Structure formats: structure tokens, C-alpha cells
Amino acid sequence: LYRALLKQHDSRDDPTLYFGLASAQRMAGNFDDALKNYDHALALQGDYNEALAGKAEILESRGMTDEAWSLIEPAMGYGGMETPDLIMTFARLAKQNNRIDDAIPFVRKALHQSTIEKSKKAMLYFTLGSLLEKNKQYDEAFSAYDSANHLFPTRFDEESYITGIDKLIEVFTGES
DSSP states (O other): OHHHHHHSGGGTTOHHHHHHHHHHHHHTTOHHHHHHHHHHHHHHOTTOHHHHHHHHHHHHHTTOHHHHHHHHGGGTTSTTOOOHHHHHHHHHHHHHTTOHHHHHHHHHHHHTOTTSOHHHHHHHHHHHHHHHHHTTOHHHHHHHHHHHHHHSOOOOOHHHHHHHHHHHHHHSOTTO
């Protein structure tokens, strides 16, 4: 779909289409093409934070953490334009570079934004918990993990669980 849209003359200057194509390619494991399309999106819009994060994630997954860090660190702090994806990527890289104290304030600030969708907020809380845990701030880490889990509360259904185990016992007897 993205390729078809990009063939249209008036769509070639839309960085969101290159970003979408790159993200799909990244998820499919086609990293070389994904990098090219992230670069194309960034050439059209240099401050496209989601494209920066996507490119940095590929570099990181290839073991090029220094390159990923060099790409993403300068993007942090430009007037509150950080996006959750950029912050989470920055935090993960900061953790690897022993720069945890640099990342924690960004994550905390993002958590106070009212426009962040619930799933991203949960991911930010998990990210914060991971950073705090690495920093040996265990009580605060637990609190962050707890906040993440409370965004999507689940109820344990004991009756369904027992029924499921009973069915497993029926099917998988000691004789099978």
C-alpha cells in the first residue's frame, strides 16, 4: 500500500509515507530497505522523531549502539518535541551507555503529557521502571511497574483457570 501511494506524484514529498513503509519493512525484517526509507523520511523532515527512533532501533539491533546513540542524543530536548517512541529508544540506549540519569527526566516528563495514548503510557512506565531498577531505586521502580500494570488491569478468573487445568488433566493422563 505504501509503495502504491508513493508512486503517485503528489505523495512523493510526504515523509509519513516513507516512515510507514520503513516501519513495515522493519517489522518484516527488511532492515536495509527500512533504513533507506527512514533516511528518505528524515531528508524530507529532519525532525521526524518517529523516523529517528526507528532508524536508531535498527542500528541498535545490529550492534551499532554508538551510531544509534549519536543519531538520537542530539534530538533530545528540542522544546518538548520528544515523542514516546523517541524517548523509549533514547532511554534504552542511555541504559546501555550508563547514562540512566540523563534518560529518567525525559521519561518522567513524557508521563505527564495528557495526549499520550494509554498503551504508550504503559510502555513509558515500564521503561521508567527498568531505568530505576538499573539505578538500584527499587521502590520507585516497583511503583513505576505497578502504574504500568494498573493501566490495563486484568482480573484473574479462578474458576476458568481450574476448569482449564481439569481439561488438561483429562487429556494428558499419565498413560499417554
